[in-house]
Amino acid sequence: MSSVIAATRFSLLDRSRVREGHTAPEALRDTVDLAREAERLGYHRFWVAEHHGVPGVAGSAPTVLAAAVAGATRTIRVGTGGVMLPNHRPLVVAEQFGVLASLFPDRIDMGLGRSVGFTDGVRRALGRDKGDAEDFAAQIDELLGWFEGTSPTGVHARPPEGLTVPPFVLAMGEGADIAARAGLPMVIGDLRDRDRMRRGVDRYREQFRPSAWADELYVVVSGTVAVADTPGQARRLLIPEAWSMAYSRTHGTFPPLPPAGRVESLAMSDKERGFYEAGLTGQLAGTEEEVERELEAVLKDTGAQEVLVTTSTYDREALLDSYRRLAALAGLDGSAARR
Numbered sequence: 001m002s003s004v005i006a007a008t009r010f011s012l013l014d015r016s017r018v019r020e021g022h023t024a025p026e027a028l029r030d031t032v033d034l035a036r037e038a039e040r041l042g043y044h045r046f047w048v049a050e051h052h053g054v055p056g057v058a059g060s061a062p063t064v065l066a067a068a069v070a071g072a073t074r075t076i077r078v079g080t081g082g083v084m085l086p087n088h089r090p091l092v093v094a095e096q097f098g099v100l101a102s103l104f105p106d107r108i109d110m111g112l113g114r115s116v117g118f119t120d121g122v123r124r125a126l127g128r129d130k131g132d133a134e135d136f137a138a139q140i141d142e143l144l145g146w147f148e149g150t151s152p153t154g155v156h157a158r159p160p161e162g163l164t165v166p167p168f169v170l171a172m173g174e175g176a177d178i179a180a181r182a183g184l185p186m187v188i189g190d191l192r193d194r195d196r197m198r199r200g201v202d203r204y205r206e207q208f209r210p211s212a213w214a215d216e217l218y219v220v221v222s223g224t225v226a227v228a229d230t231p232g233q234a235r236r237l238l239i240p241e242a243w244s245m246a247y248s249r250t251h252g253t254f255p256p257l258p259p260a261g262r263v264e265s266l267a268m269s270d271k272e273r274g275f276y277e278a279g280l281t282g283q284l285a286g287t288e289e290e291v292e293r294e295l296e297a298v299l300k301d302t303g304a305q306e307v308l309v310t311t312s313t314y315d316r317e318a319l320l321d322s323y324r325r326l327a328a329l330a331g332l333d334g335s336a337a338r339r
Helices: 024-041 062-072 090-103 120-126 130-148 175-182 194-207 231-251 260-264 270-280 288-302 316-329
Strands: 009-014 045-048 077-080 110-113 167-171 186-188 219-223 225-227 284-286 306-309
Touching (some): 009 316, 024 045, 024 062, 024 316, 045 062, 062 077, 062 090, 090 130, 130 167, 130 175, 167 175, 175 186, 175 194, 186 194, 194 219, 225 288, 225 316, 231 260, 231 270, 231 284, 288 306, 288 316
Parallel strands (some): 009 045, 045 077, 077 110, 186 219
């Protein structure tokens, strides 16, 4: 095994993707089941996401789902990838994580993003607009202030005040600069655009200022990783999500994941086909040897300390097999029995 990979933490983010012919409650239960398996395999963290009004995603309340995951596991770190801070009042977010950290000490992470809804309708329903994302840095400062007890309101947040819940910034675009200036760990994706990822990491390294929350910079690279017996089988894991993303780009709605076989028989417009093929390109997908080689290159290029894997697909057994293979090639504790 590569020494670079051996020195790296590996974690999972599950977006509770709904599958064709299955329900949203099933997707949420699948997420909890996957967290248990991730813990058995030795993954470092298990994170859940926030989406609103999306037919293909069941995870709309990440702190609630994180509580279910933490209650179903014992040792794995649990968090959010992320809570979309512009959608919420920072005090309420602090209270939610304060409760989680009180119930599950030393296991909770607070991943924070700056998205404000998938469509104009969702943003209206949330009482937000695109401009709310421009205040992301100030919202982070306010949120952390509730833990530090420094709110200028004179109000004291209970139970978060005095607790330490590790914050992470999900960095897309200027997010790397915000994470660096705030002195916080950064999560950056995606693996398909390595040049953009490297530029973001370089900016973060150049601008990072130590803070009370992090003495040293910390980089998590995030994206799809699919491992299978053959390159073709690994590629099939990518097909449902690639099509769903392409459909959302051309139809304005994000559908449940279809089986790979059905996607392969679909007629697509040239525009949709272009987005679909782009979704299959550049991902870390292949046999153990191929993925190990690609992972080593990414880690050497970025100097990342952690990989957050975000793979979604229709075939849950194939997904579990991929995660088991990845755990084995990374030498994670608990993976040997699964080889």
